[in-house]
Amino acid sequence: MREKELRRSMSVLPIGTVMKLTDLTARQIRYYEQQDLIKPVRNEGNRRMYSLNDIDRLLEIKDYLDDGLNISGIKEVYKKQSQLEDERKKNLKKGLTDSDVRRILQDEFLNIGGLKPPSSTFDNPNNFNKFNH
Amino acid sequence: MREKELRRSMSVLPIGTVMKLTDLTARQIRYYEQQDLIKPVRNEGNRRMYSLNDIDRLLEIKDYLDDGLNISGIKEVYKKQSQLEDERKKNLKKGLTDSDVRRILQDEFLNIGGLKPPSSTFDNPNNFNKFNH
DNA sequence: AATCAATGTCATAAAATATAACATTAGCTA
DNA sequence: TAGCTAATGTTATATTTTATGACATTGATT
Known part of the structure; x- marks a missing residue:
């Protein structure tokens, strides 16, 4: 199951593909990046490259926005999530x-x-x- | 399991990504297409777009070539495979x-x-x- | 009415890709 | 050995895609 996780995190998709898969505009995708909601990798030529995880995240963001949440609200959601994640890891390290x-x-x-x-x-x-x- | 198959057949990767994932040159990838070993989709701008299945196929081709098989040999392999596939489907339709x-x-x-x-x-x-x- | 978040639009520059032609290389064969 | 051919390299040119930044629009909130 580790390999699957690796595949999902490989940055292989250009922004054009992401636009189609998420039905977002390039402007939106870049804006969400600017707001630190996603962090695509850059290739040698400075093109943004996205992973399947990024796609999921973008679709999530779309859903949240549709639900009336604004971007700083979404940021809080993810901050909370990563806090929980961190704590889980810490506990796991404690055995x-x-x-x-x-x-x-x-x-x-x-x-x-x-x-x-x-x-x-x-x-x-x-x-x-x-x-x- | 149907959704996974769908994902694997979605043409979402540009040739640059394919080059990296397969360690083939653009020349080689296009040549294998010319030889009917793969059939990437074209987007609106005439760019070739590849699927994960295409990646697998290209890696296979690489292996076959390394093993000393030439391209027409590889073509035969795939022809035989699709024949068997067809027959299996026909049998399946017959119940x-x-x-x-x-x-x-x-x-x-x-x-x-x-x-x-x-x-x-x-x-x-x-x-x-x-x-x- | 003024403000601001989210997004649209446009111009410009750079990167990626398509196509086609010609070149190289290595293996086979007369 | 010379010639042929498959596979790949290389180069030039045109088109598409993307990045960036600026300014514009829209809709909600105050």
Whole structure:
């Protein structure tokens, strides 16, 4: 599955192709780049080259705009996403899997309001709760 | 799985990209087209546009040439392939599956030479010999 | 009415591609 | 060996595509 990801991130499409695939104008595509929503690679001759991931991103942007979101709103969405992404990676480096994290979050909710757990035995063995975000 | 096939057959790559992906020169790529080994689509401006399938085909051609096959040899290979493909489709339209076809072929071989099935027990059970290819 | 975000339009320069012609190279054959 | 041919290189010219920047338009919001 790693190879597929590689393929999707290879910058092989010129802007003309991207225009057709996304039904956006060159002006729009370049404008979204200027707003840091996408970051196409440049080839030796300074032409922008796009990947399939870029196509997906552009289609997403189109959808968001159609939904009434403006560009700075879209920027926030992506900022939040990459923050979550970063955190996931950090946890992963700490040896925690996604399901670990889900378990931890659930424990947090269980203790909301400073409730003491019912019986004393198996509760919160690793002191997962006092998070300050 | 149909969508993937569609993606692979979409002509979205300019010749410059194809050159990089295949490590062929524009001259070579156009020459193979002239020899009917590939058939890129033209865009409105008469530029050749290639698909991922074209890339695969070009890499194949490269391999064949490296193996010492010449272009008319490669053409024969592809002609044979499309013949087999056609036949498979025809059978499929007749409602025969691939394994049906295999069974039929095996039956054919069993009766080669007009032999009656052997009443004698274990002699040459599949009539392996009198093939004329 | 003034402002601003998103996009359109236009001019200019540079890069990429198409086409066609002629050149080179390496392998085969008379 | 000389000649032939397949595959590829090279070069010139025309057309298309793209980049960039400036100015224009549009529609929403204040």
